[in-house]
Amino acid sequence: xxxxxxxxxxxxxxxxxxxxxxxxxxxxxxxxxxxxxxxxxxxxxxxxxxxxxxxxxxxxxxxxxxxxxxxxxxxxxxxxxxxxxxxxxxxxxxxxxxxxxxxxxxxxxxxxxxxxxxxxxxxxxxxxxxxxxxxxxxxxxxxxxxxxxxxxxxxxxxxxxxxxxxxxxxxxxxxxxxxxxxxxxxxxxxxxxxxxxxxxxxxxx
Numbered sequence: 127x128x129x130x131x132x133x134x135x136x137x138x139x140x141x142x143x144x145x146x147x148x149x150x151x152x153x154x155x156x157x158x159x160x161x162x163x164x165x166x167x168x169x170x171x172x173x174x175x176x177x178x179x180x181x182x183x184x185x186x187x188x189x190x191x192x193x194x195x196x197x198x199x200x201x202x203x204x205x206x207x208x209x210x211x212x213x214x215x216x217x218x219x220x221x222x223x224x225x226x227x228x229x230x231x232x233x234x235x236x237x238x239x240x241x242x243x244x245x246x247x248x249x250x251x252x253x254x255x256x257x258x259x260x261x262x263x264x265x266x267x268x269x270x271x272x273x274x275x276x277x278x279x280x281x282x283x284x285x286x287x288x289x290x291x292x293x294x295x296x297x298x299x300x301x302x303x304x305x306x307x308x309x310x311x312x313x314x315x316x317x318x319x320x321x322x323x324x325x326x327x328x329x330x331x
Contacts, residue, residue, distance in 0.1 A: 174220060174221070174222060175220060175269075176220060176221070176245065176248070176269065177217075177218055177219065177220055178200060178216050178217055178218070178219055178220070178221065178224060178245065178250070179200065179204075179217050179218075179249075179250025179251060180200050180201065180202050180203075180204055180217055180250050181199060181200060181202070181249035181250050182199070182200045182216075182245055182247060182248055182249050182250045183197060183198070183199050183200075183245075183246045183247035183249065184197070184198055184199070184200065184206065184216065184221075184224075184243060184244065184245060184246065185197050185242075185243070185244040185245075185246050186198060186206075186208065186228065186241070186242075186243055187241070187242040187243075187244070188228075188232065188236075188239055188240065188241050189239070189240040189241075189242075191236065191239070193209055194208060194209050194210065194232070196208075197246065199249075200216045200217055200250070203217075204216060204217025204218065205217070208228070210231075210232065210235050211228070211231050211232065214227065214228060214231070215227075217250075221243040221244065221245050222243070224243050225241045225242060225243040226241075228241045228243070229241040247266075248266045248267070248268070249266065251266065251267040251324045252264040252265060252266055252267055252324065252325075253265050253267050253271070253276050253322045253323075253324070253325070253326040253327070253328065254325075254326070254327045254328065255276055255277060255279070255280040255327075255328045255330070256327060256328070256329055256330070257287070257328075257329050257330035257331055258283055258284040258286050258287035258288070258330045258331065259277070259280040259281060259282065259283055259284065259287070259330050260280060260281030260282050260283070260284065261280050261281040262280065265279045265280070267322055267323075267324055270321070271321070271322045272319040272320060272321055272322060273294060273307055273312070273319060273320040273322060273326075273328055274309075274312055274313070274319050275322075276322055276326075276328055277292075277309070277328060277330075280328075283330060287330050287331070288330070288331045289309040289310060289330070290308055290309070290310060291331050292306075292307040292308070292309050292328065292329065292330050292331070293305060293306050293307055293328075293329050294307055294320060294326055294327065294328050294329070295326070295327040295329060296323060296325070296326050296327075297325060305320060307320060307328070
């Protein structure tokens with residue numbers, strides 16, 4: 127009798143646990159999430175303050191609206207096209223701001239739309255590494271990226287690289303500047319690393 131009672135209690139406890147873990151019908155993955163703050167959310171590998179730019183790739187998710195949910199690149203004019211809304215300005219906004227704008231606009235056609243914007247690929251802000259490196263070309267500029275990190279992303283130096291003569295080309299106020307960069311000194315901590323800016327070119331002679 128005791129064993130049967132214990133088994134029945136365990137089954138009841140398991141049922142209560144499963145019920146508590148089930149998401150509310152009010153919002154996907156959240157219980158009772160009905161405010162506008164939870165209806166418009168954003169995800170981005172670059173941080174919440176990252177501003178979307180042309181050629182970035184966005185994932186637009188509208189809960190229970192598969193016709194609107196899609197992965198879409200930002201056009202050169204800074205806009206994206208969505209069903210019901212046509213052209214939507216994306217460039218210059220954070221993912222959260224864009225999600226809120228889409229939610230507000232969709233509110234004219236849908237009841238309490240829940241929108242999530244994810245920045246899948248950051249293509250609008252880049253730096254370039256060229257010269258005696260294993261892999262030259264463009265590198266996505268992430269928040270806080272330094273020249274050392276950009277060089278690491280290029281796959282290392284060739285045997286002919288002059289690592290003491292590396293320099294960075296940067297456009298400031300319409301004029302190109304040349305910034306000397308001693309890789310060994312930075313690596314040893316004798317000099318501070320150089321924060322990257324959009325459009326910087328690291329040249330490895």
